[in-house]
Amino acid sequence: MTDKELIKEIDARIAESDDSLLSFAKRELGMILEGCKDKKGWEMQELVNAGILRSVYIFTLEDHSGFSAGYAIPRIERLLRYHPLSPITESDFKEENSHETKEGTTCQCRRCSSVFRDINKKTGKVSYHDIDKYVFSDNGGATWFGTRGCCGLEGLTDEITLPYDVPDHPERIYVRELPDGMYERVTDADEIEEMYKAFKEEVARSMEKK
Numbered sequence: 001m002t003d004k005e006l007i008k009e010i011d012a013r014i015a016e017s018d019d020s021l022l023s024f025a026k027r028e029l030g031m032i033l034e035g036c037k038d039k040k041g042w043e044m045q046e047l048v049n050a051g052i053l054r055s056v057y058i059f060t061l062e063d064h065s066g067f068s069a070g071y072a073i074p075r076i077e078r079l080l081r082y083h084p085l086s087p088i089t090e091s092d093f094k095e096e097n098s099h100e101t102k103e104g105t106t107c108q109c110r111r112c113s114s115v116f117r118d119i120n121k122k123t124g125k126v127s128y129h130d131i132d133k134y135v136f137s138d139n140g141g142a143t144w145f146g147t148r149g150c151c152g153l154e155g156l157t158d159e160i161t162l163p164y165d166v167p168d169h170p171e172r173i174y175v176r177e178l179p180d181g182m183y184e185r186v187t188d189a190d191e192i193e194e195m196y197k198a199f200k201e202e203v204a205r206s207m208e209k210k
Contacts, residue, residue, distance in 0.1 A: 011050065014057050025056045078168065084111045087163035093117045112166050114148075133158045135170040138177050140196025151175060151183050 001009070014022065029049040036042040064072060075085055088109055098107040104121035114132035119125070131148040134156070138145075150156040153175070174192050175183040186192055 007054070010054050010057060014053050017057065017060075019057075019060045021060055022053070022056055025053055029053065074168075081168075082113065083166050083168070087165050088112060088115055089163050115160070115164065115166070128160050128162055128164065129158045130160050130164070130166070131158055132170055133160070133167075134173055136173050136175050136183070138175050138183070138195070139199035140192045140194070141172070141174065142196055142199045144172065146170070153183060153185055156185075 014026075017023075029052060033042065033045050033049060036045050059072075059076075062068075062072075078085060088111060092109050092111045093107045094110055095107070097110060098105050101118075103118070105119045107117045107119075109115035109117070112130075114130050116129050116131065118127050118129065120127075132146060134150060135144040135146050136151050137143060150158055151173070153173070156173075174186040174195075176186050176195070177183055186195070
């Protein structure tokens, strides 16, 4: 059986299934689909829905109890994000993953691509970093971006210590862009809300022009 034939078979079983979890997923995803306002959005959401339903269907075949489902779900999510299930240790850095830089030697962790070990050639200092430790928003949380670092914010560091449990999600930080292209941190809730509203209004104006 080819991959396409297998997917076709799974889709047919999904259509016939009366499993409660699958029925719930169909209903919830269908509500999102109905909310799509244009043909392109509808088609894209339809494809996404089909992929999610296939994953849910496979999960239902395992016949999980409440306990086993609670154990499996967060681990499945971590694996889908390429996150390790146990802490990063020194043994996870292999010399074949090292290369020379102007400052010294850097080595990428074999179990998590965002984690690195750096050795400074002048001082011999060994440090560890998670370059995906943070994500940033300059529009009040409407969208988020990563800089593979700390966005130049004073007092913020992506340095970590071993053993290191890779977090489920990066820490979210609100920022405003300065005239010189740098950023500063925003913590005031009212300002964050205003930034969000301003962004949404700008998007709405752009859509009207189209």
